[in-house]
Amino acid sequence: MSEFLSDGLARNYVAGSWAEGDRGAVIAVEDPGTAEHFADAAQAGEVTLANALESARQSFERGDLADMQPSARGRMLLRVAREIRAIAAEGADILCRESGKTLSAARDEFEEAALYFEYYGGVADKIEGKSIPLGSDYVDYSVFEPHGVSAQIVPWNFPVSIAARSLAPSMAAGNSTIVKSPELDPIALALLGKALERAEVPAGAVSILNGVGGDLGACLVASSEIDQIVFTGSVPTGQAILRAAAETVTPSLMELGGKSAAVVFKDADIDGLMASLQSGIFFNAGQVCSAMARVLVHRSIYDDVVERAVSLADGLRAGHGMENPEHTPVISDLQLSRIEALIATGEREGVRVAAGGVRLDRKGYYWAPTILADVAPSARVAQEEIFGPVTCITPFDTEAEAIAIANGTEFGLVAGVFTRDLSRSHRVARKLRAGQVFVNEWFAGGISTPFGGVGKSGFGREKGLEALYNYVRTKNIAISLKG
Known part of the structure; x- marks a missing residue:
């Protein structure tokens, strides 16, 4: 058993600390290659979610990431990339056993996760606004601002790389982020919390929660504390999330599969x-x-x-x-x-x-x-x-x-x-x-090429520079110089 699973339990990463499940609840995780029990994940519920939401909001209001010098934010993401590589061997073994994929594919997934953090670490200080000419009596310009608290629900087929695909640009843009892991294989993704911890990401800026989609995920996307929703998964689940998002008018990014x-x-x-x-x-x-x-x-x-x-x-x-x-x-x-x-x-x-x-x-x-x-x-x-x-x-x-x-x-x-x-x-x-x-x-293609669909495959784009603009909103500032 790996060091992370020394007692057979993967905990939730919340506000820079490791938390048990609500009332000691756990999610039993199988090895698909043997159909046998592999390990357990601490199951987050209402209490853990409330702590994550509060710490994310506080982190954003403090400006832990949003007010950090962009170049420093970029260096922080590069540190995360290095720490992901440091845990990759342990993480690949876990991911292989809980997801069923090959060990080499699991190693590649951790490497891809590191590359996402390197890519967006390199552009964190290049999210630039523009000046708009309105004549000599005005100064007008647009700036990009983070949404606030981003809720990200990750699927089970590539949990580590897809989490990194959304988390890295979210952090690069200055958002606080709550990641909900897939209940079928949550453990390798929970291990990413170790990389964030070692990279000294501010407490509360990122939380990783293990929970059941119909329970924890539904509560997460329905929360008024959420400023953005990112989802990858099935069409029916995406439609349910969009209905919840409509109630709070929360901007959403959807990748809902295909029949290519x-x-x-x-x-x-x-x-x-x-x-x-x-x-x-x-x-x-x-x-x-x-x-x-x-x-x-x-x-x-x-x-x-x-x-x-x-x-x-x-x-x-x-x-x-x-x-x-x-x-x-x-x-x-x-x-x-x-x-x-x-x-x-x-x-x-x-x-x-x-x-x-x-x-x-x-x-x-x-x-x-x-x-x-x-x-x-x-x-x-x-x-x-x-x-x-x-x-x-x-x-x-x-x-x-x-x-x-x-x-x-x-x-x-x-x-x-x-x-x-x-x-x-x-x-x-x-x-x-x-x-x-x-x-x-x-x-x-690769991590630098925009990815996303049309129709029931969803909307918005992940990967590449284009993805960054899903994680920010535009503010225009118009100044009159008259008088």
Whole structure:
């Protein structure tokens, strides 16, 4: 057991201190690779939340971050990055065991978290306003100010990196922040509190709470003390949060998942496509909001692509994340059952299960890498987010048809184009309804590229310089020089 879990319990990080759960309540955390109990997280309730809200408000009113010299704020974020790397080995072991992902992916997640703090640490002193000419009788300028207290609800698929993705720009802008961790795998995220503590982030400026979404999360977003809401997760939960935000008129940033399509033309590099398919739908057992959930293939190469995809899926080695296998479990038995139900629905609709389509016969929550072929665009499996190692392959005949199918869901997070034709890649990319389009490599881009969706994939942007402006509000100051 790690030092952080010396007694098997991960505590809440509140006002610079470590707190037990309300009335000693805990959340039992499983290892998805074994379906066995791993550790416990102290469950925050009303008392812990009230302490976090009070300390966040006090920190903001004191100006702990907002009034700090921007360059000093940047240096503080760089210290956090260094401390994240110092805990990365311990944290990766925890994250692997509680989330089911590979140990190498868990290490990469901590590294990505550190990179977010470095990136936004480098721009903390570059959030600049502007002067607006109104003539010789006026001086007019705009400045950016932090919202105040930012509530951030983090999903379970990438808890550490997604928390850092929002927390770093929030801190860079001068906000106080309360992070609500996912109840399925809260422990590695709780460990980030250790990095904040060691980096001497002012007490109260950041709290990390372990709690149940329908309880703690609902109370958090409904609080009148919250000045901004940041949420990554499912559409139904996002809609519930937006209803609560409407009552308090709280600005919100939503990333709500997707059903993203890759459009594969007949001149595509099939080897490159297969490499993208492996990372695009089988990485993290397909539990990625921007996964390659649909593959639209020109009919002239359709059979070849399906055959190659089946060979890829059948050849992936499954195992516990600590073994760094090619295929890992999904997060829970509930998620496994949901995948199973959707596949059964697809089969009733005439979808062909070309590979996988079953639970793996081993301890833990494993679903076989699955290729669904001959999928009609209207099929439920082509319209709903499965959030598992399952992709749907559909043929098309014309460019216009492919674009229509790709745009034919309620989502619009990412999309892909696979072609050697440069003109076509630009033309199709412009017509795809998505916040980000990958050309010839799924997941191209990085922490500096804006990320977010349209439609039921949400609104606002994370990552890159553009994300900073979600964490500030504009104030204009107009001064009359008359008289």
